[in-house]
């Protein structure tokens with residue numbers, strides 16, 4: 692994909708793109724959770740597997756000073772095979788660009804599925820900085836290396852699970868995942884991850900993930916940083932490793948295909964993995980409680 696293709700994809704003019712209205716209007720003045728930093732990755736815009744509605748809900752309820760897009764945001768591989776770009780996917784790009792205009796520092800680190808953006812490393816698109824990797828200093832002084840994580844594929848002995856992630860069978864499964872959840876939503880049931888359920892039954896995948904986390908943490912240890920944030924394997928996780936007697940944090944911000952996770956840094960430097968379907972469930976329950984107590988109040992008054 693060239694810069695011209697990107698402009699065609701995003702509208703006539705990248706700079707004016709945030710000025711055009713999204714199909715789903717962004718709520719204004721609603722209370723948003725404020726974090727110092729947000730990391731998201733593996734959104735796979737341009738595929739049926741992307742949980743665009745959940746991500747829109749996340750973006751409309753969360754704000755941060757800095758936002759890292761840790762790769763595989765747009766699935767260029769898939770788009771090349773078959774063009775699929777629903778308005779909800781446009782709305783996500785719109786919201787991210789709007790956020791950059793509002794003053795959030797947005798750093799985009801392309802992954803292997805959006806590697807066509809790696810040629811723009813060092814450039815700035817509508818306020819979004821494109822980087823190959825980044826170093827992030829937390830509020831409490833830890834230094835974290837931020838990268839997508841496909842850099843480590845070559846050193847992994849077995850990447851059968853990864854090959855599966857890029858595979859047609861996986862995309863079929865993710866399409867099915869969306870269909871199942873469409874039905875579940877209509878029945879009022881919460882989001883459920885099909886492939887997450889399948890993955891945990893596959894011993895090979897579990898072994899692979901464990902090994903991947905180790906390899907990435909070791910690389911961070913060798914760089915002398917306190918930890919690493921990556922994506923790529925669609926498995927949100929926090930683990931502590933040791934490298935020559937030093938503690939190394941491994942953070943994976945998950946994905947928006949199966950888990951729908953984000954990694955956040957609170958204003959004091961504390962970090963947390965959010966499982967957005969659970970956050971939505973909790974919010975709905977809190978609203979129900981509020982509505983019930985409101986009814987009680989009305990009844991008492993009557």
Ligand SMILES: [Mn+2]
Nearest residue numbers: 763802803923
């Ligand atoms: Mn990837």
